[in-house]
Amino acid sequence: MNNMNPKSLIVIFGATGDLAKRKLFPSIYRLYEKGNLSEEFAVVGVARRPLSNDEFRNYVRESIENALQQELNHEQFVSHFYYHPFDVTDTASYQQLKSLLEELDGIYHSDGNRIFYLAMAPEFFGTVTSRLKSEGLTATNGWKRLVIEKPFGHDFESARKLNEEIRQAFSENEIYRIDHYLGKEMVQNIEVIRFSNAIFEPLWNNRFISNIQITSSETLGVEDRGRYYDHSGALRDMVQNHMLQMVALLAMEPPIKLTTDDIRNEKVKVLRALRPISHDEVDQYFVRGQYGRGVVNGKEVIGYREENNVDPNSNTETFVAGKLMIDNFRWAGVPFYIRTGKRMAEKSTKIVVQFKDIPMNLYYRTNEKIQPNLLIIHIQPDEGITLHLNGKKSGEIMKTAPIELDYCYNCIDGINTPEAYEKLLYDCMRGDATNFTHWDEVAASWQFVDPISEVWENTKADDFPNYEAGSMGPKASDMLLAKDGFHWWPIYHPKQ
Numbered sequence: 001m002n003n004m005n006p007k008s009l010i011v012i013f014g015a016t017g018d019l020a021k022r023k024l025f026p027s028i029y030r031l032y033e034k035g036n037l038s039e040e041f042a043v044v045g046v047a048r049r050p051l052s053n054d055e056f057r058n059y060v061r062e063s064i065e066n067a068l069q070q071e072l073n074h075e076q077f078v079s080h081f082y083y084h085p086f087d088v089t090d091t092a093s094y095q096q097l098k099s100l101l102e103e104l105d106g107i108y109h110s111d112g113n114r115i116f117y118l119a120m121a122p123e124f125f126g127t128v129t130s131r132l133k134s135e136g137l138t139a140t141n142g143w144k145r146l147v148i149e150k151p152f153g154h155d156f157e158s159a160r161k162l163n164e165e166i167r168q169a170f171s172e173n174e175i176y177r178i179d180h181y182l183g184k185e186m187v188q189n190i191e192v193i194r195f196s197n198a199i200f201e202p203l204w205n206n207r208f209i210s211n212i213q214i215t216s217s218e219t220l221g222v223e224d225r226g227r228y229y230d231h232s233g234a235l236r237d238m239v240q241n242h243m244l245q246m247v248a249l250l251a252m253e254p255p256i257k258l259t260t261d262d263i264r265n266e267k268v269k270v271l272r273a274l275r276p277i278s279h280d281e282v283d284q285y286f287v288r289g290q291y292g293r294g295v296v297n298g299k300e301v302i303g304y305r306e307e308n309n310v311d312p313n314s315n316t317e318t319f320v321a322g323k324l325m326i327d328n329f330r331w332a333g334v335p336f337y338i339r340t341g342k343r344m345a346e347k348s349t350k351i352v353v354q355f356k357d358i359p360m361n362l363y364y365r366t367n368e369k370i371q372p373n374l375l376i377i378h379i380q381p382d383e384g385i386t387l388h389l390n391g392k393k394s395g396e397i398m399k400t401a402p403i404e405l406d407y408c409y410n411c412i413d414g415i416n417t418p419e420a421y422e423k424l425l426y427d428c429m430r431g432d433a434t435n436f437t438h439w440d441e442v443a444a445s446w447q448f449v450d451p452i453s454e455v456w457e458n459t460k461a462d463d464f465p466n467y468e469a470g471s472m473g474p475k476a477s478d479m480l481l482a483k484d485g486f487h488w489w490p491i492y493h494p495k496q
């Protein structure tokens, strides 16, 4: 097999769903368009509604054209798509799927390589994987891989059970647990910025860094996902996975080599070193919020409790801010502040690394307020880095002025950053699991988050809704930093 142009059959369970339409089909097309797929691939869509192959192919074409806002340039692309209607709880249909895969293996010479992508409700994850094994679909001459969407469980116990179920059919190195933040260009850049720059790595510790802030704010509300979200909340939806993954990448030790195992091992160590938060400490370290009505991007929007499929008295948080301490040599004493929420003022994901003040500042004498040095990693929508320094104020004696060294990745003409799903699908096809989460990371993350959700589920938040849609969250989020003498740095890009 040519590892750069992998060949495989891809079975998408939930092929008529939102994720497949918006992310998976366009990503497969982009890979094909760039020549990253060989012609020896086929996609089999599985869902209940009755569609013929032709109807499915039209649906795929439309999905791609809508998502990419372009016409399909390669007509033959959709001929690689097949549809197999069935209810995944029905055993008999797996036999028909097996025959179809064997037939397609012959047509596409895909060497028995199979990706099973579970893009459907998580309650089916266990059923599908056990049927794939019991009905013989995993017995193939080539490799087999399982891509599993979030949420991976609801807490540690449910995640452990799910893991046990899928491990009956797939080994750990065949399981690709998606965290789409790990496919983002600038999240992948964290390691490179840290480990390939002599000006950062020696300073990357508690001697020189005073705190690190990670914000992932959204302007969207819960849209049509109220049923799922009202049982999840921001802590499970964003913190347990994406936010903790970014913390792990920022805090991990340099891996011995850039292999999947070496990187994952270092990330797991960080997650295990997170200071556990006991039930009676939750209020000290974490803040929850829920949005009320407000104005977002100039439009009036309803409050969370008025959204479709949301309990009108819901106790679910749509905002979380937290202070995380990592109890190891490198990070002892350095708070990592995280915040994420829906219906906030901006759509933005940013990491701000705030360096400590220098020991003695010559310029204090002039009553100048020297700004701390900041390294800002812009994850989205803008992609880049900004370094905040101090320089001499032009024309003045003994006065400083802030300087911003700014590099914008996605401002450069011709650079079209690949979608996270495109990169992750390609990684999976090439057998590179580095940017997928290992079970040990998932387990450690749930173990950290569980005590917080237990307290929040069992205590009514009397002040909900406690932030206006279109704001940066509840006041208590600012207080969380203020009591340590810090404040949240703005999350807009300096050039905006």
Ligand SMILES: NC(=O)C1=CN([C@@H]2O[C@H](COP(=O)(O)OP(=O)(O)OC[C@H]3O[C@@H](n4cnc5c(N)ncnc54)[C@H](OP(=O)(O)O)[C@@H]3O)[C@@H](O)[C@H]2O)C=CC1
Residues within 6 Å of the ligand: 013, 014, 015, 016, 017, 018, 019, 020, 046, 047, 048, 049, 086, 087, 088, 089, 118, 119, 120, 121, 122, 149, 150, 151
């Ligand atoms: N949408 C998104 O942006 C994101 C989604 N995810 C995750 O991806 C997964 C899919 O989400 P999403 O696409 O939004 O979900 P949807 O509800 O849009 O799609 C569900 C899919 O499953 C199929 N389906 C439902 N029941 C059965 C059944 N018994 N047998 C066979 N097929 C069935 C549906 O088709 P039919 O009705 O025809 O059977 C449909 O294709 C979830 O785990 C979600 O958490 C993760 C991150 C983002």
Ligand SMILES: O=C1O[C@H](COP(=O)(O)O)[C@@H](O)[C@H](O)[C@H]1O
Residues within 6 Å of the ligand: 150, 218, 237, 238, 349
């Ligand atoms: O996983 C999820 O992520 C999205 C935010 O992703 P982004 O790439 O747009 O930052 C969030 O809206 C969703 O609730 C959550 O399930």
